[in-house]
Amino acid sequence: MTPLLHRLRQPAALATLAASGLGAAALGTGLALAPLTAPAPASAQGTPGLMEFRWDNTKDYRRLYFFMSDTGRLARSDYYLILRPKDRKTAILKLTVGIPKTFDSKIEAKQVKLCYMSEGGMLSRTRCKQDIPAVVEVTGDGTAIEVFPNTPVPVGGTIGVYMSIFNPFNAGMYQFNALAQAPGDVPISGYLGSWLIQIDPPSN
Numbered sequence: 001m002t003p004l005l006h007r008l009r010q011p012a013a014l015a016t017l018a019a020s021g022l023g024a025a026a027l028g029t030g031l032a033l034a035p036l037t038a039p040a041p042a043s044a045q046g047t048p049g050l051m052e053f054r055w056d057n058t059k060d061y062r063r064l065y066f067f068m069s070d071t072g073r074l075a076r077s078d079y080y081l082i083l084r085p086k087d088r089k090t091a092i093l094k095l096t097v098g099i100p101k102t103f104d105s106k107i108e109a110k111q112v113k114l115c116y117m118s119e120g121g122m123l124s125r126t127r128c129k130q131d132i133p134a135v136v137e138v139t140g141d142g143t144a145i146e147v148f149p150n151t152p153v154p155v156g157g158t159i160g161v162y163m164s165i166f167n168p169f170n171a172g173m174y175q176f177n178a179l180a181q182a183p184g185d186v187p188i189s190g191y192l193g194s195w196l197i198q199i200d201p202p203s204n
Contacts, residue, residue: 062087062193064178065119067126071200073171080126081176081195082117082160088192090182091152096189097145097161098177103197104168107145109136112163114147119158128162152183171201 064087070077081097095114099107114134120126133150145161153159168174174197179189 062191064193064195066195066197067120068197070167071198072203073167073169073199073201075167077165077167079163079165079197080117080128080160081162081178082119082126082158083178083192084119084158085156087178088155088180090180091154092149092159092180093152093183094181094189095147095149095153095161096179096181097147098179099143099145100174100176101141101143102168102170102172103142103174104170105142105165107138107142107163107165109138111165112136112138112145112147112161114149114153115160115162117158117160117162128160132159167199171199173198 065082065084067080067082068077113128113136114132115128116130116132118124118127118129132153135148135150137146137148138144139146145163147161176195176197178192178194180192181187181189
């Protein structure tokens with residue numbers, strides 16, 4: 001009996017080899033097997049964890065693009081809440097940004113403006129290209145920004161709401177909703193979509 005087969009007759013060796021799925025090959029060929037070692041534990045990555053939430057666009061929820069210069073809590077941040085041409089089908093007489101009550105940040109009308117925007121990418125940054133004359137009002141409880149353009153904003157072109165504010169204290173995700181009223185006899189605002197804002201906790 002070869003030393004290998006003698007070792008394979010030992011119960012512990014047979015159990016280990018069977019669990020590895022290599023026992024049949026070893027017995028059939030008589031080849032010696034290298035000792036099996038446990039895989040090394042994965043090393044921790046040096047980058048912070050990232051999480052992305054995705055929803056399918058439906059009539060009840062449409063995801064809108066936005067950019068923030070800083071997502072840290074209590075950080076001063078520039079917000080670019082963007083409406084692309086595909087996000088609206090009519091001119092805009094009034095634009096309302098609904099803000100959840102839990103978004104505990106003081107927003108003042110002088111910090112907000114409506115503008116034509118350049119959507120950033122790998123080689124350029126998101127920015128306002130041209131201001132759109134408008135009157136901006138913030139409700140007393142801070143749950144809505146109401147923008148009244150001097151003249152209806154026609155379809156076509158990328159527009160958006162820019163504001164420079166301090167992020168809230170509480171980290172988490174906040175859904176801002178865009179409602180627009182089109183020119184016409186019926187003063188009803190329709191839902192355009194939502195910007196899902198994420199505020200990150202401290203990194204240390």
